[in-house]
Amino acid sequence: MASSEVKIVKAEADVITELCSLLEERSKAAIEREDVFKVGLSGGSLVKFLSEGLPNIETDWSKWRLFFCDERVVPTDSADSTFGEYKNKLIGTVPITEDQFIKIDPELSAEAAAKDYIQKMAVWFPPDSLPRFHILLLGMGPDGHTCSLFPNHRILDETSVWVSPITDSPKPPPSRITLTFPVVNNAECCVFAVTGAAKADMVKRILKDKEESLPASRVRPSDGKLIWIVDKAAASKM
Numbered sequence: 001m002a003s004s005e006v007k008i009v010k011a012e013a014d015v016i017t018e019l020c021s022l023l024e025e026r027s028k029a030a031i032e033r034e035d036v037f038k039v040g041l042s043g044g045s046l047v048k049f050l051s052e053g054l055p056n057i058e059t060d061w062s063k064w065r066l067f068f069c070d071e072r073v074v075p076t077d078s079a080d081s082t083f084g085e086y087k088n089k090l091i092g093t094v095p096i097t098e099d100q101f102i103k104i105d106p107e108l109s110a111e112a113a114a115k116d117y118i119q120k121m122a123v124w125f126p127p128d129s130l131p132r133f134h135i136l137l138l139g140m141g142p143d144g145h146t147c148s149l150f151p152n153h154r155i156l157d158e159t160s161v162w163v164s165p166i167t168d169s170p171k172p173p174p175s176r177i178t179l180t181f182p183v184v185n186n187a188e189c190c191v192f193a194v195t196g197a198a199k200a201d202m203v204k205r206i207l208k209d210k211e212e213s214l215p216a217s218r219v220r221p222s223d224g225k226l227i228w229i230v231d232k233a234a235a236s237k238m
């Protein structure tokens with residue numbers, strides 16, 4: 001792994017500020033270099049963090065392309081749809097349009113949606129190599145899952161595909177697609193944004209006790225940067 005950093009800040013608002021200033025910095029660098037900024041989004045608390053923080057940054061929004069680290073295979077108008085949440089909460093607060101999101105087809109089965117998403121991703125990355133995102137924005141559940149990579153699930157060891165279906169997610173809804181570890185760990189930067197006392201045990205197990213088998217511990221970019229931004233409540237058992 002190239003380098004890693006843990007930032008412990010006071011409160012959720014500071015996590016949002018840190019996360020969004022990192023996005024400002026990384027988007028400028030990527031756009032200058034490649035004229036595009038390829039971001040992987042997560043759902044859950046990340047939707048709130050980004051919807052609150054991104055309106056405060058300066059960037060060339062037209063160059064952003066927004067992919068999904070994972071997505072629930074449900075209709076877009078369902079409260080469980082991660083894209084649906086970004087559509088309701090982010091579009092309109094910053095000048096990005098729906099066609100800048102690379103979305104799953106929720107009409108398909110999880111298996112077909114994963115295959116279809118691989119094809120949609122492939123358009124944006126050079127051929128014959130693993131996709132290399134500029135940044136992946138990651139959340140972590142209290143059980144240590146990230147993306148839709150859950151503890152002890154067989155897809156943790158999936159290396160043959162960029163995107164895997166999962167139809168037995170222990171967290172509802174059961175039907176999802178997720179990036180697999182080879183793609184996650186090929187990113188230029190992976191950043192976790194984690195808040196709240198409910199995650200304190202897991203933050204300790206990963207960052208202090210250095211338990212290696214948990215999904216979030218297995219995020220180790222091979223040639224990139226790993227950043228954890230954690231508020232005091234989540235870091236309270238460190």
Ligand SMILES: O=C1O[C@H](COP(=O)(O)O)[C@@H](O)[C@H](O)[C@H]1O
Nearest residue numbers: 042043044045046139140141147
């Ligand atoms: O189900 C999911 O959970 C994780 C963690 O969510 P959080 O609300 O605890 O931050 C999220 O990162 C993932 O994208 C989502 O599908």
